Amino acid sequence: MKKRYLVFKGSTYHPSGGMKDFFIDCDCIDECLLAFKKYILKDYNKEYSMYNEKEYLEVELGYAWMHIYDSKDEKIV
Numbered sequence: 001m002k003k004r005y006l007v008f009k010g011s012t013y014h015p016s017g018g019m020k021d022f023f024i025d026c027d028c029i030d031e032c033l034l035a036f037k038k039y040i041l042k043d044y045n046k047e048y049s050m051y052n053e054k055e056y057l058e059v060e061l062g063y064a065w066m067h068i069y070d071s072k073d074e075k076i077v
Contacts, residue, residue, distance in 0.1 A: 004028075005027070005032050005069065006022065009021060010064070033068075041057060
């Protein structure tokens with residue numbers, strides 16, 4: 001059985017479109033947000049970055065996007 005929330009993600013400059021942007025499915029919204037945050041931070045290296053983790057996340061979110069689709073209510077949340 002699929003999970004209730006479907007996460008789609010992409011880059012501002014390189015959207016694939018449709019199901020090619022599918023990232024993960026989750027049971028709750030908090031799980032979706034955590035997975036996306038971990039995805040964004042996967043390349044973060046504290047030792048070499050000029051940003052702290054929060055600043056790095058804010059900068060990267062300027063280039064990335066995410067939609068969470070609720071498959072039960074059939075809408076983007």
